[in-house]
Amino acid sequence: MRKSITKLFLAALSLLCISGCAGRDVREPEQEIIIGVVTKSRNSEYWMSVNAGMEKAAKERNVKTVILSPDTETDKKIQKKMIQDLLKMQVDALAVSPIDSYDNQDYYAQALEMGIPVYAYDTPIADVEVPYIGIDNETVGYELARVLADKMEHRGNIAIIAGSREQTSHEKRIAGFEKYMEQEPDIHIEVEKSGYSNLRVSEQEMEEIQANYPNLDGIMTTSAVTALGLAEATRGSGIAIATLDDQEDAIRAVEEGHITVLGAQSGYEIGYETVKYIVNDKKGIKQDREKILDTQILTRENVEDYQNLKK
The missing domain is CATH 3.40.50.2300 (Response regulator)
Structure with missing residues (x-):
């Protein structure tokens, strides 16, 4: 009789242990973020x-x-x-x-x-x-200016054609670019236009800019899409172009010499x-x-x- 009670007790204890161990191992599934x-x-x-x-x-x-x-x-x-x-x-x-x-x-x-x-x-x-x-947009703008100035042999006239100034990325790129150009007494920023966020500059628009500023030697633009339009519109003019964005068509334009310097930020x-x-x-x-x-x-x-x- 005593042995039967002991066996029942051990069996019950064993079941409790299994239940308890299983309870510790069960985890609530993580909620998807x-x-x-x-x-x-x-x-x-x-x-x-x-x-x-x-x-x-x-x-x-x-x-x-x-x-x-x-x-x-x-x-x-x-x-x-x-x-x-x-x-x-x-x-x-x-x-x-x-x-x-x-x-x-x-x-x-x-x-x-x-x-x-x-x-x-x-x-x-x-x-x-x-x-x-x-990226650090101001630092990149500064570095683009430094390389562009070197390519222009530290003299000439520049236009800045920027994206929307409501976007701090474009604003800071311009600020860095202008900060470096303060060190270049023989490079002059002739004109600054904004509002070209991710928009190509048409050949007609570029013709108007060149008509008003016929002595441009360089252009800084804050978007590669805009730069590609500029590269087409100024092809053969000798105008050096600086811009940003790591995209294949812009990199190809650098290889072909249509864009002079590119800040390759990887999207x-x-x-x-x-x-x-x-x-x-x-x-x-x-x-x-x-x-x-x-x-x-x-x-x-x-x-x-x-x-x-x-x-």
Whole structure:
């Protein structure tokens, strides 16, 4: 009788142990992180590259991205509507490349109230403090000026044709460029035009600029898409062109001598590092408030080496 009771007791104890052990091993499945992303546009190689980098990083880290894109970098109202749509989805994080760096307080306050962290990538947000992932635009502008001045043999006249001054990326590129040019007494900035965000300058527009400023020796523009239009419109004129963005058509233009100096900021890397930064932040990993990425300054002399490194 005593042996039977002992066997029953041990059996019951064994079942409790199995149940308890199983309970300790069972984990609630981790909730999928959804990152809402708004780009500036959808119609350029650069932004397609940004999207590809984000999708690659998201796949590697088992998170989801919802990427919305206005048609062009002038669609400020459309971009704001897309941000609101993502907030309604109650995404876990919001990444924005702002069309207007100075008009973000409304949705930021809403996101803050909802517990959704906001991040800026490619272009800093200026009116609220959020983490930024991208290049140091002012430093790159400075370096482009230095190389362009050397190519112009430190004399001549320059036009600056920039993107929207509402975007701090373009603003800082110009600031860095002008800061260096203060050291060049024989180089003169003849004219500065803005509002060409991701837009090609037409041959007619360039003809008007050259008619008003016939002695131009160089042009600084803050977008490779704009630069490609300028390169076509000025072909054979001897005007040196400096610009930014790592896209194949712009790199090819450097190889062919149509663009003189290119700041190659990798859209793919910016997209990839943005998702990586957000995931690390969600995990509580300590990071700097700014993730500054490298930019290569390319000329005809070193562009082939750069292409080989990318392969």
